[in-house]
Amino acid sequence: MTEVESATPRVGARAWSFLVAGDERQFQGNAGYEDIIEESYSYDSTVGNHQHVAVGDLVVVRNGREALGAAYVEALQVLPDQTKVRSRCRFCRSTGFKGRRTMLPRFWCSACKNAFDDPVEETVPVTAFRAHYGGTWQPLDGCLDKAQLKVLSLSRSDQQSIKKLDRVRTLEAIGARGVRLPHPHEVRCAGSHRPQTLPGGSRRATAAVRRGQDAFRRALVGQYGLVCAVTGAAPAEVLEAAHLRPFAETQHHRVEEGLMLRSDVHRLFDSGLLAIDADLVVHVAPSLAGHGLYCELAGVPLQIAHDAPIDRAVVADHHAATVATW
Template sequence: MDGVGGAAGAVNGRAWSFLVTSDERQFQGNAGYEDVVEESYSYDSTVGNHRRVGLGDLVVVRNGREALGVGYVGALEVVPNKEKIRSRCPRCGSTGFKERTTEEPRYRCSPCGNVFNQPRAETIQVTAYRAHYGRSWQPLEGCLDKAQLADLSLSRSDQQSIKAMDRVRTLAAVAAFGVRLPPQGHVAETTHRLPLQLPGGRRRTTAAVRRGQDAFRRALVHQYGMICAVTGPAPAEVLEAAHLRPFATTEQHRIEEGLLLRADIHSLLDSGLLTISRELRVRVAPTLLGYGAYSALEGMPLHIPADAPLNRSVVEEHYATTTATW
């Protein structure tokens, strides 16, 4: 796209939630947008608030259930006079219809109740936009659910794909879940050539998709945020769901028997080189005391809230079993 701007010097701004392409975004007769969840968000001048999004704004990307990630707008592309096909109900002319996946005819118009297989198409001129936030993107993976997002929103409407958020409260909520955004001065994208075409809806790695499909890990993320219980806030890419009782033995995923741990800490726990005391403090095997990064963890309290649902008897069991080998 043309008209690319950078966010250099933009340290303040508004906050928005962006609804990504999904069943929830089938309105106004759109054929869809080329959303790339971890990189950019596409919209046009038929979308509410399209003029208000600006460089340096905070954005929370969401689907219909939860927040997927957060970042700052580092570049904003604008293309005027672009043709777009918009579909309407053949009876009342409304764009407020949805596709039905299990019934025929294929479409049903919400305003007039008409059902039909072929909408009436029209070509309109729009201004196209693409907001880039990939350089500051931090996964949230459900830390904030639909109700929590609604509480942070400045709009009560469920129909807007771009909704105004309370910036201060949103930043505080994200930080409370251990998510650390880079300084805004480092997210400008003017020095990077932005691609003219981006593959819609793809993630950076298949590993990110696998993480998101892990129900046990998702439950722990929602409970504790992006915080390693031993070392503190950490990138989502290195956080793993750890069982204090081996899953191979119990074959059960229990939140009260799990912790979110950095990948290396998880390996040490599973290898019997690190455990948690009855007082919820870190204990490190004597064989690791020559490694400064790990010996420094000895005696440190866990980074979990006082009311965490951790099963203390399971913690004591793991401690006794592990330290017996030291």
């Protein structure tokens, strides 16, 4: 087996969405692919558009609900002379059948309307590909949902694993949500030899859990993007969902009573060292006078839309209670 790897960008780069492994990715009868979501995407010559992806292309990694992250393809591995096992319907030989979780027989083929327990297996020759993009990866944390991605897509298919996107509009949409993609030339080219086998999984899953990927944070990301309301666009890893009123007191989450804040700003806000008035202007406690980085935030207007659904009465209450302690 000979491995070929390309790290030379193509003139006229394109944009793609990559559907990652899970219930949403239809494998057309094969056993799936080993994706490391934040680093690489695996596919083969049976996948539509496999021959068009190239170094320098923009990719948005998605599941069936939302965008998970974006990056530029930095290197493309080509592994010829591979084989894979593919399963077919026992009756019509279609690969489009699906598994059933609560009914027997286990599989259902919509093409011929038959159910069965054991599909027919075949071994087929393929060329395998791995697109590597970890050096420029930026989490999107769902700030673009399925409907927004559909608008950016140049394909009408909902099942296509690799779908072509409008590159210009996709970059605009990502930027509007506070995401700052490094230019490929700003990142060291990952041109070293890559392993023949990569384990599947998600390298940053633990970090995602620590960030609190709950419904409240997801709702705020959907509303404001990956933007700290005080300091502006920031990496997803340092953005947190802040309550304008302590959750321990209210026992509920309301988008109108929340803001996305950078972790250090969030700590100052919760500690009573930073407040926001009803005009959505930032105030900083006098005790921070020795910290120029934070003193400079005094008088800064919040970086949210003028019609953002924020409860100004709650903001005013928090401001009054906070500044009373200064």
